[in-house]
Amino acid sequence: MENSNIERAGRLILASKYVVSLTGAGISVESGIRPFRGPGGLWTEYGEPPMDGYQRFLADPKASWERRVKREGYTGELYKALEGAKPNPAHYALTELEELRILRYLITQNIDNLHRAAGSKDIAEIHGNFSKLRCIQCDSRYEPEEISLETLPPYCPRCGGIIKSDTVMFGEPIPADVLKICQDETGKCDCMLLVGTSAFVYPAAGFPWEVREKEGVLIEVDPYETELTPFCNISLRGKAGEVLPRLVECIKANLQEPESPL
Ligand code: APR
Numbered sequence: 001m002e003n004s005n006i007e008r009a010g011r012l013i014l015a016s017k018y019v020v021s022l023t024g025a026g027i028s029v030e031s032g033i034r035p036f037r038g039p040g041g042l043w044t045e046y047g048e049p050p051m052d053g054y055q056r057f058l059a060d061p062k063a064s065w066e067r068r069v070k071r072e073g074y075t076g077e078l079y080k081a082l083e084g085a086k087p088n089p090a091h092y093a094l095t096e097l098e099e100l101r102i103l104r105y106l107i108t109q110n111i112d113n114l115h116r117a118a119g120s121k122d123i124a125e126i127h128g129n130f131s132k133l134r135c136i137q138c139d140s141r142y143e144p145e146e147i148s149l150e151t152l153p154p155y156c157p158r159c160g161g162i163i164k165s166d167t168v169m170f171g172e173p174i175p176a177d178v179l180k181i182c183q184d185e186t187g188k189c190d191c192m193l194l195v196g197t198s199a200f201v202y203p204a205a206g207f208p209w210e211v212r213e214k215e216g217v218l219i220e221v222d223p224y225e226t227e228l229t230p231f232c233n234i235s236l237r238g239k240a241g242e243v244l245p246r247l248v249e250c251i252k253a254n255l256q257e258p259e260s261p262l
Contacts, residue, residue: 003250006243009234010250012217013102016191021094022207023108023115026196026222030088030241033081033112037198038224046074054172061153061162068165069149082112082130090195091118093244098122102251105185109197109204111167124181126174126204128166137161139175174203186210191217195240199228221247 013019025035036043043049050056057064071079095118097103106123108115111130115123128134133142135156147154147163154163168174174182186192186207199205208218208228218232221243229235236243 005234005236006246006250009219009236009247010254012219012233013191013193013247013251014254016217018104018188019097019102019191019193020105020107020185020189020211021097021103021193021195022197022204023094023106023110023195024197024199024204025110027090027108027240028085028088028110028112028114029196030090030239031085031112031114033078033085035196035198037200042074042078049074049170052171053169057164057169057172061164064164065149065152065154069152079130085112085114087114087118088241090240090244091115091120093248094195095119096248097251100252100255103193104188107182107185107204107207109201124178124185126178126182127168128175130165130167132166133163134166134175135159135161135163139177141166179203182207189216190214191219194218194220194222194226194228194232195244196222198226 025033029035035041038044068075091114094103094106094115098106098120104122106115106120108123108125109127111125111127113129113131131144133144133147134140135158138156138159138161140156140158142163155161156163182204189211192208192211194208197204199208212218212231218228220226220228220232220235221238221240222235223237223239236247
């Protein structure tokens with residue numbers, strides 16, 4: 001990809017006041033986790049899961065937990081990839097932008113914990129985190145070792161509610177605390193850096209439109225065109241692990257020499 005595109009994106013980011021990044025499965029492809037849609041997508045192979053996954057969980061949480069423990073269907077492959085994955089240069093690039101106070105917040109649709117593992121602090125995991133459990137009544141989050149799975153389903157030690165994986169199932173409402181943070185950060189955002197998302201699943205897919213509606217800037221990093229491409233100020237066509245480190249270098253170079261031609 002030409003340097004001029006990276007430089008234009010760097011200029012747009014440095015000219016912005018409140019940059020927020022929205023990331024999707026694509027940023028973790030180079031960490032060995034398949035995307036959901038498009039070439040090599042999990043849903044492309046297995047088909048999209050039923051949209052009422054959560055209602056099925058509520059109808060029989062014991063059976064749902066037993067399936068989870070047995071890792072039936074695509075979950076087996078997905079969890080194996082999640083457990084073995086390490087952050088890639090794209091995750092570290094966003095952490096560096098956060099440390100430079102260029103990136104003010106990170107909203108991820110990924111459940112893979114890789115942004116946290118790369119050191120991101122100002123982050124909201126809108127679809128939850130596969131390495132955590134959550135009470136569906138009080139939204140308390142737990143580390144797996146805090147909850148015994150001797151009897152299924154497990155119950156919340158705080159309120160007695162049913163515990164499930166922290167990951168948000170299809171048909172499940174986004175936990176109110178996380179959703180509020182995402183909406184507040186999107187409200188402050190004048191430049192959204194979209195990395196590896198098909199922007200297909202709401203409410204996350206609505207955030208870029210909110211930014212655009214208030215004439216904010218949209219920058220996309222994706223090897224392929226997406227639904228949002230026609231509405232982006234600039235699309236950096238390439239893999240996140242290759243593009244983001246170059247973007248950070250370009251921004252840092254400007255930070256050091258404000259007189260540079262950028
Ligand atoms: N770097 C950057 N982007 C990539 C890369 C890469 N190396 N490889 C693939 N992509 C892009 C694809 O072109 C696609 O546009 O990443 C995007 C992944 O899109 P999806 O698989 O639809 O993932 P995502 O947008 O995160 O899906 C949203 O859907 O199934 C649910 O809950 C799941 O959080 C997920 C949500």
